[in-house]
Amino acid sequence: MNAPLLQRHAPQLLAERIPLEGTGAIDVERQRAVVAALKVFLPEHCVLWREEDTRPFECDGLTMYRQLPMIVALPETEDQVARIARVCFQMQVPIVPRGAGTGLSGGALPHGRGVLLSLTKFNRILKIDRLACTAVVQPGVRNLAISEAVSHLGLYYAPDPSSQIACTIGGNIAENSGGVHCLKYGLTLHNVLRVRGVTVEGEIIEVGSEAFDSPGLDLLSLVMGSEGMLLITTEATVKLLPKPICQQVVMASFDDVGKGGDAVAAVIAAGITPAGMEMMDRPAVAAVEPFVNAGYDLNAESILLVESDGTREEVDEEIAHIEAVLKTNGATRLEVSQSEAERHRFWAGRKAAFPAMGRISPDYYCMDGTIPRKRLGEVLKAIATMEVKYGLRCANVFHAGDGNLHPLIMFDCNNPDSVMRAERFGFEILELSIAVGGTVTGEHGVGVEKIHQMCQQFDPATLESFFAVKRAFDPPGLLNPGKVVPTLSRCAEYGKMHVHGGQLKFPELPRF
Amino acid sequence: MPAAANEFVRSLQERVRTAAATRTQLLIRAGGSKDFYGNAARALHDVLDPRPYCGVIDYEPTELVITARSGTPLSEVECSLAKHNQMLAFEPPHFGASATLGGSIASGLAGPRRMTTGPIRDFVLGATLLDGHANVLSFGGKVMKNVAGYDVSRSLAGSLGTLGVILDVSLKVVPRPATEQTMQFDLPEADAIERANQWAGQPLPISATAWLDGVLSVRLSGSNAGVRTAQARLGGTPVADPAALWIGLREQTHAFFQDTDDATLWRLSVLPTAPPLNLGASLIEWRGGQRWVWSNVSAAEVRSKVEAVGGHATAFRCRDRDNVFHPLAPTLAQIHRRLKNEFDPAHIFNPGRMYFDL
Numbered sequence: 058m059n060a061p062l063l064q065r066h067a068p069q070l071l072a073e074r075i076p077l078e079g080t081g082a083i084d085v086e087r088q089r090a091v092v093a094a095l096k097v098f099l100p101e102h103c104v105l106w107r108e109e110d111t112r113p114f115e116c117d118g119l120t121m122y123r124q125l126p127m128i129v130a131l132p133e134t135e136d137q138v139a140r141i142a143r144v145c146f147q148m149q150v151p152i153v154p155r156g157a158g159t160g161l162s163g164g165a166l167p168h169g170r171g172v173l174l175s176l177t178k179f180n181r182i183l184k185i186d187r188l189a190c191t192a193v194v195q196p197g198v199r200n201l202a203i204s205e206a207v208s209h210l211g212l213y214y215a216p217d218p219s220s221q222i223a224c225t226i227g228g229n230i231a232e233n234s235g236g237v238h239c240l241k242y243g244l245t246l247h248n249v250l251r252v253r254g255v256t257v258e259g260e261i262i263e264v265g266s267e268a269f270d271s272p273g274l275d276l277l278s279l280v281m282g283s284e285g286m287l288l289i290t291t292e293a294t295v296k297l298l299p300k301p302i303c304q305q306v307v308m309a310s311f312d313d314v315g316k317g318g319d320a321v322a323a324v325i326a327a328g329i330t331p332a333g334m335e336m337m338d339r340p341a342v343a344a345v346e347p348f349v350n351a352g353y354d355l356n357a358e359s360i361l362l363v364e365s366d367g368t369r370e371e372v373d374e375e376i377a378h379i380e381a382v383l384k385t386n387g388a389t390r391l392e393v394s395q396s397e398a399e400r401h402r403f404w405a406g407r408k409a410a411f412p413a414m415g416r417i418s419p420d421y422y423c424m425d426g427t428i429p430r431k432r433l434g435e436v437l438k439a440i441a442t443m444e445v446k447y448g449l450r451c452a453n454v455f456h457a458g459d460g461n462l463h464p465l466i467m468f469d470c471n472n473p474d475s476v477m478r479a480e481r482f483g484f485e486i487l488e489l490s491i492a493v494g495g496t497v498t499g500e501h502g503v504g505v506e507k508i509h510q511m512c513q514q515f516d517p518a519t520l521e522s523f524f525a526v527k528r529a530f531d532p533p534g535l536l537n538p539g540k541v542v543p544t545l546s547r548c549a550e551y552g553k554m555h556v557h558g559g560q561l562k563f564p565e566l567p568r569f
Numbered sequence: 570m571p572a573a574a575n576e577f578v579r580s581l582q583e584r585v586r587t588a589a590a591t592r593t594q595l596l597i598r599a600g601g602s603k604d605f606y607g608n609a610a611r612a613l614h615d616v617l618d619p620r621p622y623c624g625v626i627d628y629e630p631t632e633l634v635i636t637a638r639s640g641t642p643l644s645e646v647e648c649s650l651a652k653h654n655q656m657l658a659f660e661p662p663h664f665g666a667s668a669t670l671g672g673s674i675a676s677g678l679a680g681p682r683r684m685t686t687g688p689i690r691d692f693v694l695g696a697t698l699l700d701g702h703a704n705v706l707s708f709g710g711k712v713m714k715n716v717a718g719y720d721v722s723r724s725l726a727g728s729l730g731t732l733g734v735i736l737d738v739s740l741k742v743v744p745r746p747a748t749e750q751t752m753q754f755d756l757p758e759a760d761a762i763e764r765a766n767q768w769a770g771q772p773l774p775i776s777a778t779a780w781l782d783g784v785l786s787v788r789l790s791g792s793n794a795g796v797r798t799a800q801a802r803l804g805g806t807p808v809a810d811p812a813a814l815w816i817g818l819r820e821q822t823h824a825f826f827q828d829t830d831d832a833t834l835w836r837l838s839v840l841p842t843a844p845p846l847n848l849g850a851s852l853i854e855w856r857g858g859q860r861w862v863w864s865n866v867s868a869a870e871v872r873s874k875v876e877a878v879g880g881h882a883t884a885f886r887c888r889d890r891d892n893v894f895h896p897l898a899p900t901l902a903q904i905h906r907r908l909k910n911e912f913d914p915a916h917i918f919n920p921g922r923m924y925f926d927l
Contacts, residue, residue, distance in 0.1 A: 188763070189842045190770045212770070233716045244714065246723075247691050262900045268838045268880040269858040270688060272895040273905055273923065274731070275677070278690050278723035282716045299772040322631035328654055328744035368772060370794035427712040429632055459713035460632075499714035507717070514717055518704040525911035526719045529904055542718065 075550050077505055078539025079151060079168030080124050087170065088127050094144045095130060095172075099137060105129040114173050117158040117165040118220075119506055121476075126153070126167030133178045135255070135291045142289065143259035145172055151538050152257075154285040156197060156228030159220040161423060162504030164231060164284045164540060171538075174289060176227050182206050183292070190297045191250065191267060196227025196290045200234075203295060212297040215242035218500070219411065227290045233282030235500035237333045237407070240458030241366075244500070246281040248296045254280070254288035257531040267294050279526060284502050285537040287530040301366035304332065305376050306403050309383045310357035310390035314338055315434030317359035320386035321457045322430060324363065327382050329375060333364040334458035335407050338437060341452035341465070342406070348413040351406035354390050361388075361457065362403055410454045411465065418450070418467030422479045426490030427461045427499035439489055440464055447482040449475070461499035462490070488513060503541040511541070512548035520545065574638065577622050578705060581734060584617065585703040589915040597730040597919055599640055600667025603676045607729055607922045609890040619671055619734060625649055626737060627711070634694060634711050636739040639671025646670050650742055658686040658743040662819045671735045677727020680819035681777035681788065684855040685769070686743070689726040695739040696722035698732065701913030711739045730919040731927050732912040746776070746790035751814065752805030754785045758845045761785040762857040766842050769856050773799045779818055780853040781825055786814060818854065825852045825861070832863045833887040835871055839880030846874055861885070868892070894923060902926075 088106055095104050105111050106128045116123045127150075132138045145152050151171030158165055167173045179195035182203065186192070187210050192203055200221040203214040217236035218224055224234070229245045230252060242248070251265040265277035280287055311317035317336055324331065337345070337353075337360050346353045353360055361383070365375040380391060394400035406413075414421040428436055437453060444451050450467045464486055468479035487497040487510045497503070497510040511520065523542040527534065543551075588595050594614040598604070623640035630653035637646055643663055650656050660680030661673040674696075677689055695709030698721070709715055709722035725735055756764060761780040765787070768775055774791035786808065789796045808814055817823035826834065828850070837846065841858035845851075848871060849864035864871060868884065872895060875882045881895035897905060902924070909916065909927045920927070 186842070188766045188770065189840060190766075233720075235714055239714060243687070243691065246720070247687055256900065260900045262898070262904075264901070266838075266879070266881070267840055269683070269841070269855055270677075270727075270838050270881075272881045272883070273897050273901060274728055274908065275690050275724045275726060276901070276904065278720045278726075281720060283719055287719075297770075299770055302772055325633060326631045326653075328747070330744060367774075367792075368795060368798055370798045371774075371792050374792050374794040427710075427714045429629075429712060431629070431632065456714070461714045494710070495712050496710050496715040496717050498717050499712070500716060502716055503718070511717060516707065518702075519706045519708065519718075522700065522704075522706050522721065522912070523718050526721065526908070529907035529911055532907070 075509075075547060077122075077166075079170055081169050083125060083127050083169060091128055091144070091148060091150055091172065094148065095128070095141065098140050099130065099132065103131045103133065103137070105131070111173075114155070114158070114167060114175070117155070117160045117163060119161055119163040119166070119504065122163045122166050122505055124167045124169055126173035127170055129173045129175060131175045131178055135261070138174070138255045138289055138291055139259040139261065141172065141174060142255050142257060145535060146258055146533065149533065149535065151535050152289070153537050154227070154231070154289050156225035156231070157199070157223050159224040160228060160232060160502060160504065161425070162498065162502040162506040164502050164504035164537070166505050166540075168538065176225070176290070179227070179291065185210070189267070190299075191294050192297055193292065193294050194226055195292060196230070197225050200224050200226060200229055207297055208300075211300050213300050214295055215248050215298050216245050219408065226293055226295065230281060230290055230293060231283065231285050232500065232502040235456070235459075235461065237335055237456060239456065240334060241330050241332050242298065246278070249277075249281065249293055250296055251294040252277060252280055252290055253292040254290045256288055257533060257535050262288065279530075282502070284504065284541050286527060286541060287536065289536070301332070303369050303372045304364060304366040304400060305372050306362055306364040306394045306400050307376060307379050307383065308392045308394075308403050309361045309363070309388040310354040311359045311361065311387060312357065312389050314359045314437050316387045317361050318430060318433035318457070320361060320383055320388065323382050323386045324379060327378065329378060329382070331363045331379065331458060332366040333362065334456075335362045336360065336455040336457040337407060337410065338453040340450065341410055341454050344417050344452055345406040345410050345413040348416055349405045349409050351402050353406055357389065362407060407454065410452070414452060414465045414467060419469045419471065420467070422466040422468060422483050423501075424464045424466065424483050424486050425461070425498045425501040426487055426495055427459070428490050428493050428495035430457065430460045432493040432495075433457075433460075433462075436462065436489060436493060440486060443482055443485055447478040449478055449482055451482070456499070459499070460495065484510065505540055508541065508543045509547070509551045511543050512551055517545055517548070520548070574622055574624070578699070578736065581617070581699055582703040582705070585699060585701065585734075585917070588615070588917045589701055589703070592915055593917065594920050595917050597675070597734055599669040599672050600642075600665065602663060602665035602668040603672055603678075605886055606676055606678075607890070608893055608925070611921055617734065620669065622736060630655060632711070633713070633742050634739055635742055636711060636737060637670050638737055639669060639674070639735045641670045643668040643670055643673050651745075654745050655742045656745050657740065658692055659683050659689050660819060661689070662821070664820065670738060674726055674735055674738055675728060675730050681779065681815050681854060684778065684858070685776050690723040692741045693723045693726055693738065694741055696725050697736040698725065698734065699736055700733040701915055701917055705736065709739065713741060729923045731909060731923050733918055747792050748796050749776070749788060749790045749811065750796050750800055751786055751788045751808040751811035752800060752803055753808055754787070754805045755783060756780070756785045757783060758851070758853070762842065762844070762853065765856040768803070773803070777815060778854065778856055779814075788815060818852070825850075828863050831888065832865050834885045835862045835864055836883040836885040837862060837871075837875050837880060838883075839875055839878045843878035843880070846878070848874060872896075892925070897924070
């Protein structure tokens with residue numbers, strides 16, 4: 058979902074200059090041997106190896122990077138997953154777990170000498186506990202399907218990544234996915250109680266608990282967002298929340314992006330925790346308004362949407378408070394949704410921001426840095442300078458409540474030079490995010506896409522400790538190898554160093 | 570980092586290097602307010618006191634983030650936040666005036682509000698850790714959403730110093746509720762558990778529950794309008810001094826915790842909907858998820874009863890502080906050992922505090 062629609066292979070991408078692990082041609086001998094070992098216990102239709110069958114799995118939502126998997130396995134039971142893991146452990150075959158393949162950072166990019174383990178057949182909701190407000194689900198259950206299944210009980214599952222109609226809970230766990238309601242309701246981490254999975258050795262383990270905590274070290278924190286590198290999720294217990302009785306949204310215009318950012322800070326300072334707080338800059342508004350006719354102010358430099366939820370009385374009180382704060386902080390126009398239809402219309406533009414880019418540009422590249430909110434104005438100005446430098450347009454949508462910025466860089470995949478400029482533009486934004494004290498990824502994950510920027514965000518000792526965590530769960534290093542954590546030799550080759558204390562070492566030097 | 574703090578970290582690194590080389594065990598201990606918690610310290614050890622490493626490094630109320638050094642008194646952190654009408658969401662127990670921020674994170678204990686706001690790890694955004702290789706590692710960051718690398722900083726919550734010395738911590742903070750009210754209801758144990766769970770599944774601003782001696786107390790926290798309407802809906806009798814009740818439960822100064830006739834105070838973490846366990850005098854918090862029980866029943870019996878309802882038992886206050894934590898499944902125990910060997914290969918930090926082989 059929402060992926061850059063790159064159709065053509067672009068030869069100048071960084072990953073091709075410093076090759077990723079597991080890229081290249083398939084070893085047919087080895088493929089035959091592993092297929093034979095898997096077919097001992099997997100039915101014919103669960104093992105794919107012919108190119109016409111494996112081709113659809115060659116990439117995830119980050120379509121810039123493609124690699125044919127040696128084998129695709131589609132197990133139907135946990136026991137089959139465990140047996141696949143044991144076979145791969147014995148034969149030293151890498152495993153890349155995959156859900157719906159909607160990830161935006163290449164976390165499910167196949168391994169050319171490995172098995173792509175698709176969990177799409179694990180699509181059942183096993184149990185709904187109304188009193189405990191929990192659901193036990195298989196990893197291939199779609200995010201939105203959980204809320205749909207418990208809606209009649211007045212409950213829902215809170216994290217709502219924009220790909221929620223398609224993405225799976227297993228993938229959400231792998232990426233620690235967010236959404237537009239994170240500020241109040243948290244990320245996947247805050248809404249999943251327990252994960253059951255298969256280790257690289259084919260053992261079943263459970264981390265977390267349906268109780269409020271579990272003994273020992275908090276391994277659930279390590280597993281959340283581990284991008285399929287520590288275990289293969291086969292089941293999870295998620296937390297369900299009572300649906301709010303009432304929701305209302307305020308839409309505010311600002312004549313300056315800095316003022317919009319200050320207004321966001323003022324809402325927080327007033328002690329309000331909105332259910333959602335989203336900002337779009339002028340180029341983003343200009344792109345989406347003709348697409349959805351949401352009634353956005355085309356003259357505004359930025360538009361802010363602030364949602365309140367709760368009981369009727371709570372929402373009335375909070376909306377009045379939000380309006381007052383925005384008014385005193387320079388909002389040039391204020392509108393409050395007066396009906397559910399109007400609320401959906403206000404949100405429609407924000408939710409359609411990514412597809413709307415597809416209408417005005419052949420392709421777009423979605424970035425995912427998180428920055429301290431107070432640096433927003435400065436970061437947006439720097440991005441505007443980069444637009445000139447790289448000769449590409451960029452629209453910005455922003456989870457303003459939690460500082461997660463999604464610049465959408467517009468480019469043309471049929472023009473290799475444009476592709477290369479888009480990548481460099483993106484990398485410069487990531488590096489700027491680190492320099493202002495933020496992170497290269499707020500919710501999309503590192504995958505293969507941002508692996509080189511990890512060299513700058515973390516020092517060598519911390520990177521080594523990530524490998525230590527990996528070894529503790531996966532001693533032979535067979536689960537999704539080569540993703541997320543760069544080796545020090547990769548960092549050396551990339552030639553970028555760790556940014557110390559938010560300061561680039563040589564700020565005067567050009568960064569590309 | 571000020572020169573003094575910098576210098577202190579360098580001295581700690583030197584101590585860790587020497588301790589690793591000489592296999593000297595280090596007991597990480599600041600104010601000692603949680604000395605009673607976990608397995609008893611081994612006889613031969615040196616004390617590593619992080620209290621000189623203190624002070625709030627960065628606090629911006631509008632970013633909802635505070636960063637402080639681990640030796641900072643917990644009360645100082647809470648005071649800084651209160652000035653801006655903010656607080657730590659998990660309402661950590663102090664267990665004494667000497668409690669520090671680092672000790673609170675390392676013990677991972679949370680108070681009544683944890684029921685709805687979540688555990689400490691949910692609020693840890695980043696941390697620096699001095700590991701057994703004497704490296705200062707920096708995990709996470711100061712922003713709300715960050716999925717770069719494994720979330721080691723969150724896993725330090727409740728790690729009891731087994732992986733290293735926590736140095737700096739960044740926490741997400743939350744606004745204080747505009748108002749709070751506590752209502753009480755006369756209910757027997759089983760009904761109280763069911764009622765608390767039913768209410769928790771409805772859009773009500775409940776921030777804590779506690780059942781003791783046939784009375785269920787329910788704290789409502791939120792906007793004036795929200796608390797007023799919830800109170801009207803639930804009914805019940807208002808409590809005269811709610812602060813005394815909830816602080817007494819959090820700090821275990823409440824009369825329930827004063828029994829000392831050689832019984833063990835168990836902390837049972839179970840499915841919140843589990844029926845009464847009948848193991849002894851009980852105080853039930855977090856809907857039903859956290860149960861305090863004074864009991865003379867054998868550890869084996871307590872543990873098997875609790876396992877049967879999907880939970881685990883900790884001997885929270887007891888005489889022989891040995892094997893106080895619930896045993897781990899073999900596969901999990903193996904991952905724990907491997908993590909320990911990676912972060913602290915010489916096993917110098919708090920050996921045995923959590924499990925005998927960690």
